[in-house]
Each structure stands twice: as C-alpha cells, then as structure tokens.
Amino acid sequence: MATVTNWIDHLSAAEVKGAVYPGVGTEGVLVIILLVIWIGWHVMTSASEDKDLAQAARKRHGANDHKSNITDW
Amino acid sequence: MTDELGALTTIFTEFYYWITVVLMFLIHVGFCMYEVGASRYKHHQHTLMKNTMLIPLVTVTWFLFGWWIYWAFPTGPGLAPSIMNESAALITDESTFSAKWYVPNSDLMAVNLGDHISGVFWAAFLLFSWTAASIVSGAVIERITTFAFGILAIAIGSVFWTIDAAWGWHFDGWMLKILGYHDAYASGVIHAVAGGFALGILMVLGPRIGKFSSSGEPRNIGPRNPWLVTIGLFLIYTGFWGFYAACNIPIFNLGPEYGMEGVTYFTATNIYVTPTTLSGITMNFLMSLSGGLLAGYVVSNKDPFWTYSSGLAGIICASAGNDLYHPIQALIIAMIGVVIAYNLHYWVERTFKIDDAVGAVAVHGYAGVAGLIICGFVLNGYPSSGYSVGSMWVGTDYAAINPLGMFIGAIIMFVVLGLIPGWIIAKILHGMGKLRIPREVEIAGLDYSMLESAKKDERAVSSSTR
Numbered sequence: 001m002a003t004v005t006n007w008i009d010h011l012s013a014a015e016v017k018g019a020v021y022p023g024v025g026t027e028g029v030l031v032i033i034l035l036v037i038w039i040g041w042h043v044m045t046s047a048s049e050d051k052d053l054a055q056a057a058r059k060r061h062g063a064n065d066h067k068s069n070i071t072d073w
Numbered sequence: 074m075t076d077e078l079g080a081l082t083t084i085f086t087e088f089y090y091w092i093t094v095v096l097m098f099l100i101h102v103g104f105c106m107y108e109v110g111a112s113r114y115k116h117h118q119h120t121l122m123k124n125t126m127l128i129p130l131v132t133v134t135w136f137l138f139g140w141w142i143y144w145a146f147p148t149g150p151g152l153a154p155s156i157m158n159e160s161a162a163l164i165t166d167e168s169t170f171s172a173k174w175y176v177p178n179s180d181l182m183a184v185n186l187g188d189h190i191s192g193v194f195w196a197a198f199l200l201f202s203w204t205a206a207s208i209v210s211g212a213v214i215e216r217i218t219t220f221a222f223g224i225l226a227i228a229i230g231s232v233f234w235t236i237d238a239a240w241g242w243h244f245d246g247w248m249l250k251i252l253g254y255h256d257a258y259a260s261g262v263i264h265a266v267a268g269g270f271a272l273g274i275l276m277v278l279g280p281r282i283g284k285f286s287s288s289g290e291p292r293n294i295g296p297r298n299p300w301l302v303t304i305g306l307f308l309i310y311t312g313f314w315g316f317y318a319a320c321n322i323p324i325f326n327l328g329p330e331y332g333m334e335g336v337t338y339f340t341a342t343n344i345y346v347t348p349t350t351l352s353g354i355t356m357n358f359l360m361s362l363s364g365g366l367l368a369g370y371v372v373s374n375k376d377p378f379w380t381y382s383s384g385l386a387g388i389i390c391a392s393a394g395n396d397l398y399h400p401i402q403a404l405i406i407a408m409i410g411v412v413i414a415y416n417l418h419y420w421v422e423r424t425f426k427i428d429d430a431v432g433a434v435a436v437h438g439y440a441g442v443a444g445l446i447i448c449g450f451v452l453n454g455y456p457s458s459g460y461s462v463g464s465m466w467v468g469t470d471y472a473a474i475n476p477l478g479m480f481i482g483a484i485i486m487f488v489v490l491g492l493i494p495g496w497i498i499a500k501i502l503h504g505m506g507k508l509r510i511p512r513e514v515e516i517a518g519l520d521y522s523m524l525e526s527a528k529k530d531e532r533a534v535s536s537s538t539r
Contacts, residue, residue, distance in 0.1 A: 018187030
C-alpha cells in the first residue's frame with residue numbers, strides 16, 4: 001500500500017512523483033466508495049426523516065404544546 | 074521547487090489561501106448562529122442541524138463534480154472560445170487550466186508534492202459554495218424538510234453557483250468576453266444567484282404558519298435571540314473579509330501574462346487577473362460596510378436586525394466593483410443598495426406573500442442585482458480583462474464593462490441560474506411530497522419529539538438533590 005518507502009530515494013529521483021498517498025492508482029475505487037457513502041446517506045436519512053415526521057404528525061398538536069417541554073429551569 | 078524565491082512565492086500563496094479558508098469558516102459559524110437566533114425555540118435544533126449538514130453534503134459533491142464544473146464550463150460551452158486552446162467546447166484538453174485535472178480521481182485532488190495550490194484553491198471555492206447554500210438556508214427555516222434542503226443545497230452549492238462562476242468569475246469566462254461582465258467580489262456570482270435560488274424555492278414552499286393574517290397582512294416574526302443574531306452577523310462580516318482576500322490572487326507578474334515584452338509588473342490581482350490591491354479593497358470593504366449600516370439604520374427606523382443585515386447588504390452591493398471603486402463611491406453604492414433591498418423586501422412580501430424568514434433574498438439577491446447594475450454604469454469602459462479588449466457580442470476577445478452587459482449578467486445570475494432552477498427543483502420535491510414538513514409538525518415544532526423524549530430525564534435532573 002505504501003507509495004513511498006524511502007524519502008531520500010523518492011526525492012532524489014530524476015522525476016519526483018507528486019502523488020504520495022497510499023494506494024496510488026486506486027482513486028477510481030475510492031471515488032465509487034464516496035459515491036455510495038453520499039447517496040446512501042441521503043437514502044438512510046430521508047427514510048428516517050419521513051418516519052419521524054409521520055410519527056410526530058399523528059398527534060393533533062396545539063401551538064403551545066412545546067412549552068411543556070421547556071427544560072431550562 | 075528548486076529555487077528559493079519560487080518556493081517562497083508558492084508557499085506564500087498556499088498559506089495565503091489557507092488563511093482565507095480559515096477566516097471564511099467564520100461565515101458559516103455566523104450563519105448557524107444567525108439562523109438559530111432568528112428561529113423560534115421549538116425549531117432551534119433542527120434549524121441548526123439543517124445548516125450544519127450542508128457542510129458535508131456540499132463538500133462531498135464539490136469534490137465529486139463541483140470543482141470540475143468550474144474548470145470545464147468557462148466557454149459556455151459553445152458560447153465563446155477559450156483563450157487557452159481557442160476551442161468553445163468543454164475545457165478538457167491537456168492545458169494547465171484544464172478540467173481534466175479536477176475530476177475526483179485525479180492525483181492532483183490529493184496530497185501531491187508537485188502541486189501546492191490546487192487544494193487550497195479548491196477549499197476557498199468550497200467555502201464560497203457553503204455560503205451560497207447557507208444564504209438559501211436562512212430563507213426557508215422552520216418548514217422545509219432536511220432532505221429537501223440537502224438536495225437544494227447541493228444544487229446551488231455544487232452546481233448552479235459553480236456554473237455561474239465558470240461563466241462570469243473566471244479569467245476565461247464567456248460572460249467577460251461577450252458581455253463585459255465584471256463581478257470582482259461576487260455581488261452576482263454568489264449573492265444574486267443564491268438570493269434568486271432562495272426566492273424560487275420560497276415561491277413553491279409557501280410562508281410559515283401564522284406569517285400572514287387571514288386578510289393577507291404580513292406579521293413580523295422577529296429574532297428570538299437578538300444576541301445570537303448580532304454575534305452571527307459580526308462573524309459573517311469577519312468571514313467576508315477573508316472572502317475578499319480569497320477572491321484575489323496575492324502576487325502575479327502581469328507583464329509576461331499579458332504578453333508585454335520585457336515588462337515585469339508584480340501585483341495582486343482579482344479573479345480576472347486584472348490588477349488591484351489588498352490595501353485598496355480593504356478600504357472599500359469598510360466603507361461599503363459603513364454605508365450599509367448608515368442607510369440601514371435610517372430606512373429601518375433603527376431596527377437592529379435590519380441595520381446589521383444592511384451592513385452586509387451594503388458590502389454585497391458594492392462588491393462587484395470594489396476592486397476599482399473609490400471608497401466614497403463604495404459607501405454611496407452600498408447606501409443605494411440597502412434602500413433598494415429593504416423596500417423591495419417588504420414590497421415583495423406584501424404583494425406576493427413571500428415569507429423570507431431572514432431577508433436573505435433582499436440582502437443577497439436584490440442588493441447583489443443592484444450592485445451589478447450600478448457597477449455597469451460606474452465602471453463603464455474599463456476592460457473586463459487584461460488579455461485583450463474588444464467589443465460586445467464578438468466573443469473572441471474581451472468586451473469592456475458596460476451597463477447593458479452588466480444588466481444581462483444580473484438577469485443570468487438572479488433569474489436564469491438562480492430563480493428558475495430553484496423553482497423547478499422545489500416543484501419536483503413538492504411533487505414528491507418531500508419539500509415541506511407536515512402542518513402538525515410545524516405547529517408543534519420540529520424539535521417537539523426530541524424535546525419530549527428528553528423531558529422525563531431533564532425534569533428528574535432538575536429536581537435532583539444528590
């Protein structure tokens with residue numbers, strides 16, 4: 001995985017390679033993982049938000065209901 | 074980097090942008106404080122989370138495609154040829170400024186010993202993207218779903234603002250060449266576009282429950298925590314300073330860049346690579362802030378909320394030409410912008426029943442549009458670029474700044490890339506039933522369930538004696 005194992009060799013090469021992160025060449029796979037994380041986050045949070053809102057909407061709230069929740073005394 | 078002077082210039086530039094990124098982070102801190110201060114108690118925590126979560130969402134999408142769009146689209150595509158390769162297609166060639174280096178799997182999008190600038194430049198633009206999304210966030214508080222806001226934040230933060238930046242905030246942008254567009258500190262490319270986008274959403278989203286009486290008269294829902302709003306706006310001012318610095322290139326030799334043989338001229342430049350000074354724009358920033366505050370205090374009849382917001386609106390209005398204005402011009406332009414934005418806000422609210430909870434459309438959108446139009450008159454005849462000066466509509470060289478070009482530019486920013494996409498995406502989300510929270514939840518408060526579940530513990534703790 002290590003792209004650099006000896007800095008002296010790396011920096012004294014005729015052409016110093018710029019990319020030094022682990023796994024150079026696997027960027028495509030990393031991008032796919034990021035896409036999955038991004039889309040997956042939306043799917044998961046959208047479903048849980050829908051559920052929470054539907055649950056909260058079932059009760060017929062009054063405009064002052066939240067005042068019974070004030071806890072900063 | 075093998076010579077010391079070259080290395081110093083590179084590391085200085087890298088560090089310069091890094092500092093601006095840290096300063097600009099304060100804009101987001103300020104927006105979060107401001108929004109929470111402006112929202113009602115029962116919505117506080119969701120309001121905060123909504124704005125906070127745009128940070129990762131816009132960052133991830135900016136990495137995936139937002140930054141690429143900026144470099145790929147300066148020519149339209151199809152509207153004006155690039156000065157780099159003379160092609161009007163997407164800029165994806167082998168040149169230094171090609172978009173091909175900024176696809177997410179490029180090795181320049183990472184720690185790279187051969188590139189000290191791309192990462193901090195990427196980050197500086199990303200912070201602008203957060204700002205664009207955060208401007209929208211304030212307008213829609215207390216009734217939008219987090220899901221819908223996330224999609225809209227990505228749309229404005231990683232797509233539409235970056236398209237307008239490619240077109241009008243890039244040294245090779247077609248709007249400079251064809252229209253003579255000039256927008257040094259983003260009156261249009263950040264503020265007008267985000268304000269227009271917010272207005273498009275608000276037209277679909279509708280007002281908060283209770284905002285308008287049964288006869289249609291608007292009611293004031295003032296900030297619930299004026300101190301949080303105050304500190305938030307001061308932080309936004311502070312971050313805006315970093316934004317101004319980030320819009321400049323700190324050191325550039327314009328002689329060879331413009332093809333002037335034997336001429337060496339080092340200076341700071343704006344994003345268009347035309348000369349300005351950090352010193353001068355700092356004066357203009359402070360004078361336009363002052364103009365905004367002075368005018369806001371008067372037009373709002375000493376209302377603190379509007380006075381603070383007017384300071385911001387003043388800077389935004391003068392920003393398009395603050396690289397060249399005289400400080401007193403900047404102050405006057407800021408005052409004009411505030412009067413326009415304030416009056417338009419209430420006119421639009423009364424006439425169209427638009428509930429812009431924090432005045433974001435006015436402060437950013439209307440002030441930004443006014444700033445672009447005013448800039449067209451005040452800077453009429455200045456070259457929009459140093460590379461070559463031509464006339465409007467030609468497109469093979471750069472048109473001079475002019476009132477008509479700036480007016481068209483303002484329409485493109487506010488309406489074409491702002492209002493219309495915002496309206497369309499909000500309509501789609503509305504059609505999916507995903508845009509607005511249920512009425513019952515809005516009445517109870519977005520935080521109701523969260524607070525209800527904690528109530529038992531909180532009460533037990535508050536009455537505990539050991």
